[in-house]
Amino acid sequence: MRDFVKGVGLFGRGVTILVRRPRLLLLGALPAVLTALLLLGGMIALVHWIDDLAMWVTPFADGWAAGLRTAVRVAAGVALVAAALVVGVIGFSALTLAIGGPFYETIAEKVEDDLGRPPAEAELSWWRMLWLGIRDGVLLVLRSLLFTVPLVVAGFIPVVGQTVVPVLLALVTAWFLVLELVAVPFYRRGMDLRQRRAALAKRRALALGLGLPASLLCTIPLAAIVVMPLAFAGGVLVAHEILRDE
Template identity: 35%
Template sequence: MIREFFAGVRFLGRGFGYWRTHTRLMSLGLIPAFIAWALLLAVFVPLLISLGPIIDGMTPFADGWTEPWRGLVRFGLGAVIVVAALALSAAVFTALTLTIGDPFYQRIWRGVERSLGEEPTGNTPFWTTVGEGLRLVVLGILIALLTLLIGFLPVVGGITASIIGILLNGRLLARELTGRAFDARGLTGISRSGMLRAGRARVIGFGVATQLCFLVPFGAIVTMPAAVAGSTLLAHDLLRRANTPSPQPSAPPPPEPPHA
């Protein structure tokens, strides 16, 4: 399980390798990523500035508590809100970036496909990209709400909420980013779900690594083209594993004839 998880992380590393071998192609993804990042920053910074009054308004019951309990409760709630906001931001950033920069990321995806010896013939229509983006945002909101609810658990709520939020959102990002390679091959949602489920640890490893890179200052801008490239490599790996027949157990040897 752990080995498969880090195998998924390596797909993002291989995606970053395209910055060295296909620099001009990867540079196409910087502009839409920067626009989406700037839009999210304009929302996230005011949230951080007003976080104190928001927490105070959510915890009036703690006004009469003595320190350090009042400070610990409010600090823990603030951490959960930030984690939930970051989880939602990753989903919204991916949806916005793929929608704004659809022509650029189509070219990156096609370039990676050709580097693997494939000649992609399918395409993801623009409105399909918009629909998938909206779906990603809705699911991101649900994950953020779940993270908030778990965060209210005593003692372990903050840590548990952070871990669950990162894992769920990582899988969500990986599913969205692998969509182009699957769309080009006309795969149905059931087929995709089966392949993603079969390679669950790799998918989560790739998605978690991508999300953590998004949290680095300016990291999301550079990571997004690499994530598109790496997700194409991951999709190829999932397709190969799905098309590789499982080894059949060898038949037992026939019984020896009884001795006269």
């Protein structure tokens, strides 16, 4: 519990750092705006075609009674939108970091300079950072689906679906989000996704202390544009804490 509270505190400290440096906040918000526009377009398209998609994933209900068929397809539509929102939160961070690699590397450098960081072991070009961000982002989104899809389906179970499942879904989303938020400091030290995941697993509560408030705030429409750079600064602090132990 102490590590979780410390993670929340590091998120707050990241907020303080960027609020005091509005230029860095603006720098981090620019790629987030572009990503938000892209994902917003995707969500609008999803909502527009949701009826057709619900029919496509429930062909077995074609011959059912009208009332039951409609209920099943409404549930399928809700599940698709819920899954898209969860993947959107994780994918948002992945795509934002991929697009804004040089911007976030600058933020990471400034924050780590304040912490008295050691020199980075790996100097990465923008193209290399872009490739790593896209590759790891796709892997994390695919892995998150292994957890989120069953949880979304379990959300229709009475009682459990309205109590336990939302908590588990929030924790899963927070974990995959924080793996993205701490990426750049690990990249700068030549450490890949596997090493990043292993390092964070040793301080899982600390990681969730950052990821949970960040992921919950990102579900507020358009709030992610500001939350993303703030959470990233917190991610640099969490990464510094974990790498110090490593």
